[in-house]
Structures are given as C-alpha cells and as structure tokens.
Amino acid sequence: MRLVWGKILSLIRKLVHWIRRNFLFRFELSRVARQPSLLYDKKTLSRLVYYWDNPWSAREEYLSGIIDFLSNFSCPVLECGSGLTTLIVGELLKDKKVSLISLEHDEQWVIEMRRWLKRYNLGHVQIQHVSLKKYMDFDWYDVEERIVDFPSFGCVICDGPPGSTRGGRYGVLPVMKGKLNNQGVVFLDDAARPGEKQVLKKWSNEFRIEDIHFYGSSKPYACFKFKRA
Known part of the structure; x- marks a missing residue:
C-alpha cells in the first residue's frame, strides 16, 4: 500500500509541476505578444526556455542570436523542426x-504546435507536416x-x-539549395555534437559556405553564409 501511495504522490507532483510550468510559459509568452521588445531581454528568454521544459529545445544563447539577426530582416525564413523557436521567431x-515555414515530421507534434500558433494568432507561421524520406546517402524531409x-x-x-536520422541535418543544403538566397544565413543548433560537426565538415567540402562562426557556451551553435555556386 505504501508503494502504491508513493507512486500516486509522484504522479501528482509531476502533474502539478507540468501545470505550473505550462501556466507560467503561457504567461511569459503572452507578455511577449503584448510587448515584443521583451524578446531582447535575456531573462525573459531564459524563463521561456525553462518553462517550455524540453531537453531538446533551443537555449537562450541560440534564440538571442537568431533574434538579433532577424530584427532587421525582411526575407522568408525556413525552419527545420519546430518547437519553442517557432513560437519565439513567430x-x-x-x-x-x-x-516562417517550419518543416516537422512528427504528426502529433504538428497538431500540438498548430494549437499554440492559433492561440497566439501566429497566422504567418506555417508548420508543414512532412515525413522523412530516403535520399541518396541521407534521410530528410x-x-x-x-x-x-x-x-x-x-x-x-x-x-x-533529429540527430539520430541518417545523415542528421545534412539534407537541408542539397535539397533546398535552389530555394536559398545567395548569401543566405544558416543557423545550426547543437554544433558541438559529433554528428553536427560531421555535417558542417561535409557542407564545407561540398558547398560554398563562408564566415562560419561558433557561439554559445552551454550549447554551442554555428552560423554561416551560404553562397550559390
């Protein structure tokens, strides 16, 4: 009986934790919706990351770098994968x-993200459900x-x-190169992981990319310019 009650209490704690974080995330995002300048406040970004409570989510450093770049930007944006970054960039x-067009392979996650977009009137953001397909030596959307x-x-x-996908995130350049502006900028999250390092090396060997920079300490990311051949 004591073991059963222990499990019940554990489930209750997890539920309360989820309800609290979900409420606080919606509160913070609603503040941003009313006052977009809060996106430039690192404490606000840190709270959004914390309350989103997803271990695979972007970190404040990455989000801040994207926000700074897009602050005076006027071209369409492509996102591979969806989540917290989708809402903040939206x-x-x-x-x-x-x-903003976001590609997502997980159908249930697409449904969840579309609920968030509707709740915050982000009609200019499209989340497209696309399965992963086998290309030559990699899988991609x-x-x-x-x-x-x-x-x-x-x-x-x-x-x-996901990083476990065959070829990882490599596919965006070979598949989408005809739709990327010359001198277009690419942000690559998780750049310190072995898979992403290999992807960057392969891109450097096969495409014209320049001005590669690495930023962030807790979860480094890369940023570079893509040049059409």
Whole structure:
C-alpha cells in the first residue's frame, strides 16, 4: 500500500509541476505578444526556455542570436523542426509580415504546435507536416512535391530532423539549395555534437559556405553564409 501511495504522490507532483510550468510559459509568452521588445531581454528568454521544459529545445544563447539577426530582416525564413523557436521567431516576425515555414515530421507534434500558433494568432507561421524520406546517402524531409511553391529563403534555422536520422541535418543544403538566397544565413543548433560537426565538415567540402562562426557556451551553435555556386 505504501508503494502504491508513493507512486500516486509522484504522479501528482509531476502533474502539478507540468501545470505550473505550462501556466507560467503561457504567461511569459503572452507578455511577449503584448510587448515584443521583451524578446531582447535575456531573462525573459531564459524563463521561456525553462518553462517550455524540453531537453531538446533551443537555449537562450541560440534564440538571442537568431533574434538579433532577424530584427532587421525582411526575407522568408525556413525552419527545420519546430518547437519553442517557432513560437519565439513567430512573435518576432508577426508585425514584420515576414513568413516562417517550419518543416516537422512528427504528426502529433504538428497538431500540438498548430494549437499554440492559433492561440497566439501566429497566422504567418506555417508548420508543414512532412515525413522523412530516403535520399541518396541521407534521410530528410520529403519536400520534393511542394518545393516549387516555397519562396526564396534568406535564413534557415536548422534544428531538425533529429540527430539520430541518417545523415542528421545534412539534407537541408542539397535539397533546398535552389530555394536559398545567395548569401543566405544558416543557423545550426547543437554544433558541438559529433554528428553536427560531421555535417558542417561535409557542407564545407561540398558547398560554398563562408564566415562560419561558433557561439554559445552551454550549447554551442554555428552560423554561416551560404553562397550559390
């Protein structure tokens, strides 16, 4: 009986923890929606990351770097994977009339994220459900039938597909290179992981990329410019 009650209490604590964090996240994001300048406040970003409570989520340093870059940006943005970054960039671009297209392979997560977008009136953000497809020596989002309808992107936020995917995040350049602006900027999260290091090395060997910089201490990310051949 004591063991059963222990499990029940543990479940109750987890539920209370989730309810509290969910409430506080919505509170913070609502503040940002009313006052977008809060996106430039690192304490606000840190709270959003903490309350989002996802171990795979972007960190404050990465979000801050993207926000600083996009603050005077006017071209469509492509995001690989969706989550906290989607909501924050969506809020940043809301008044700029700049579109954000996010590719996501997890159907249930797409449904959840679309609820968030609807709740905060982020109609300029599109989350497209696309399965992962086998290409030559890598797997990536199956966008071949819809790529013709995509705009030209000036920025790529690369947080997906998952690192366990064959080829990791490599596919964004070979598949999307025709839709990336010359001198377009790519942000790559988790740049210190072995898989991402290998992807960066392969991109450097196969594509014209320049001005590669690494930022962040807790979870480093890379930023570089893509040049069309």
